[in-house]
Amino acid sequence: MSEPVSASQPAKSDQAPAVAALPEAFRSDNGVQHLERLAQSFEISARRWELIVYPSLFAFIILAAYGFYLVFSLANDVSYIARSVDKNMVRLATSLEVVTQDMDQLTVAVGRMSNNMQNISGTIEVLDTMTMEMNKMQRSVSSMNEATHFIRGDMATLNHSIGRPLSFVNKFMPW
DSSP states (O other): OOOOOOSSSOOHHHHHHHHHHSOGGGSSHHHHHHHHHHHHHHHHHHHHHHHHHHHHHHHHHHHHHHHHHHHHHHHHHHHHHHHHHHHHHHHHHHHHHHHHHHHHHHHHHHHHHHHHHHHHHHHHHHHHHHHHHHHHHHHHHHHHHHHHHHHHHHHHHHHHHHHHHHHHHHTTOOO
């Protein structure tokens, strides 16, 4: 068995190639102690970093998985919205075609109404003329009524004037 290596005595077989690669300041026994302290401080520092890095890495993996879930969910929602918009656009296009046809029919109907209104306007002008003629006719009939009234009065006077003397002659007539 080999003798135990103390901290002051370095193991020559294991450390010989490593020590030869070191600068001159670290090749002595004192340099090996410095190297051991450097390795120990590196290990302590690595343990500290492990306490920080591993939980951070785990948190990053969890956040990355959640981010993937959010992106996947967003992609599904956008896909659903796109399909819904596509369906609704087809319905809208169909409805717009129907509205266009109805507007064409409405345009034709309004054109007919315009022609009818022009005809009615012409008819109203004729009716105005007829109303004026009817008023003239009413005035003429009123004048005739007044003249007939005077004729009746004259006839009554004539009947009264001639009726008495002729009543005597009537006694001789056979009818």
